[in-house]
Each structure stands twice: as structure tokens, then as C-alpha cells.
């Protein structure tokens with residue numbers, strides 16, 4: 001039987017999410033309002049906890065609309081006007097850009113994340129960062145978050161396991177629709193695959209992703225993500241069967257069902273596969289053409 005062309009077939013395009021909503025007794029969400037082909041309707045930011053000062057997980061890119069919605073959501077969904085702390089999944093702009101808005105609205109709050117390997121990206125938050133690492137526990141009334149180091153999409157990426165709900169805040173590692181981008185410079189597909197396998201070992205039922213809707217079949221989704229990348233890898237290797245090819249030629253062969261305007265993103269994905277395969281000494285590059293080793 002022929003292999004399917006894709007495992008993950010949905011995309012972020014056309015997705016709509018509410019401005020804010022309560023998702024469980026201890027989790028509510030506020031939409032970041034930074035829409036795009038890879039962010040969907042925008043970054044999901046999460047209010048976590050049951051107390052008068054819950055924590056905020058991720059802050060969006062920092063747009064006025066979100067800064068307007070956050071106090072409304074706190075009032076309406078959590079009956080409060082304050083936050084205890086900020087917890088961040090990683091230093092990409094669409095996750096930490098809104099920290100400055102929180103500081104402006106509510107004053108300085110401790111902000112927790114694993115440091116980016118170089119100082120620049122964390123500084124964007126505009127507030128001192130308290131460094132945490134794998135297995136760190138961050139608590140607030142009614143919620144216990146355990147950090148899970150999950151590099152690959154970003155070198156500083158932490159997911160957070162919500163013990164009380166067997167739920168996982170996956171940041172950009174697993175999304176509510178579509179697939180994750182592995183950036184050329186700072187991404188690493190090999191590490192990303194290991195991160196996915198690590199998440200699969202957790203006792204997780206629900207995923208609260210940084211983009212797209214809540215995922216109720218957590219394990220199924222993680223398995224789908226792993227299968228998707230494994231399929232793409234086989235396709236990349238398959239494309240090279242008949243001789244060396246440039247990245248654009250590989251994209252044309254594999255991404256026949258993806259609209260052309262997404263081909264630059266597809267090329268990024270193909271390059272991430274080639275880099276992984278090169279590290280594993282399974283392919284070689286010569287003058288921009290890739291070949292089986």
C-alpha cells in the first residue's frame with residue numbers, strides 16, 4: 001500500500017478562537033491577537049491557578065488588543081485584577097513580547113524561563129528573568145507546574161506539566177493545528193524528535209498548545225507528530241534515490257499538496273531534515289546539492 005503523503009493534514013489557516021475563555025477549573029486562555037499563517041489566530045496565553053493571584057503562562061507578541069483583553073479576562077474568568085508571576089515557554093517574540101504590557105498594567109512580576117543560550121532574546125522581555133531548568137516546579141494556588149526541557153523548536157524551550165490535570169502546556173512543540181517550524185539557525189530536528197518522544201512518556205491527557213485549540217487526545221496527537229516527521233524523513237530520503245538534488249527540487253517533489261506560498265516554510269522543514277540526516281551521516285551536501293551517503 002502506498003504511504004500517505006502527510007500525517008498532519010490540518011493547518012492554522014482559517015482557524016478562529018474566542019478572545020478569552022475558561023477551559024477548566026484552573027486554566028483560562030486569552031488570545032494574543034497576533035494572527036498569521038504559523039500563529040493561527042494568535043498565541044494562546046494562559047491564566048493558571050484558582051487563587052486571587054493566578055500565574056500567566058506566555059504573553060503573546062505584545063499587541064494593544066491583548067493588553068486590553070487581559071484585565072477583562074482576569075476579572076471575568078478569575079474574579080481578580082492581579083497576577084502572581086509570569087511563566088514563559090521560550091524566548092520567541094510571540095511568547096515574551098507581552099511581558100512589558102503586564103509590567104505596565106500590573107507592575108513588576110517575577111518571570112520564569114530557561115535562559116536562551118545567548119543573552120539577547122531574553123532581554124526582549126524587558127524584565128529580569130528568574131532562570132529555571134528541566135524538572136523545576138513552579139506553583140500557584142491550585143496549580144503545580146513541572147518544567148520539561150524540550151529543545152528543538154527553540155534551544156530554551158520548556159513545556160509545563162500541570163500535575164492536577166495531567167495536562168501539558170506544550171508551547172510551540174505541539175500545536176492545536178498544523179506542524180511546528182524548526183528554524184534554520186536555532187532549531188534542531190534531532191533534538192525536537194527526542195523532545196516529542198519525551199512528552200509521549202508523560203502521563204498526559206490534555207494539551208494546552210501555544211497556538212490553536214486545546215487537544216483532548218494528547219498521546220494520539222504526539223504520536224501523529226512523530227509519525228509525520230518520520231514520514232517526511234522517508235520522503236526526503238526517497239527524493240534523493242535518483243541522484244543529488246537541491247532543496248527546492250526536494251520541496252517540489254514532496255510538498256505537492258501544499259500551496260506554493262508555503263514552499264519557503266516547507267524548504268525550511270526540508271533543510272531541518274537534511275541537517276538531521278547529515279548529523280547522522282546519512283546524507284552529504286556538495287555545492288548546495290544533497291545526496292545519499
Ligand SMILES: [Zn+2]
Pocket residue numbers: 090092153154172
Ligand atoms: Zn516559537
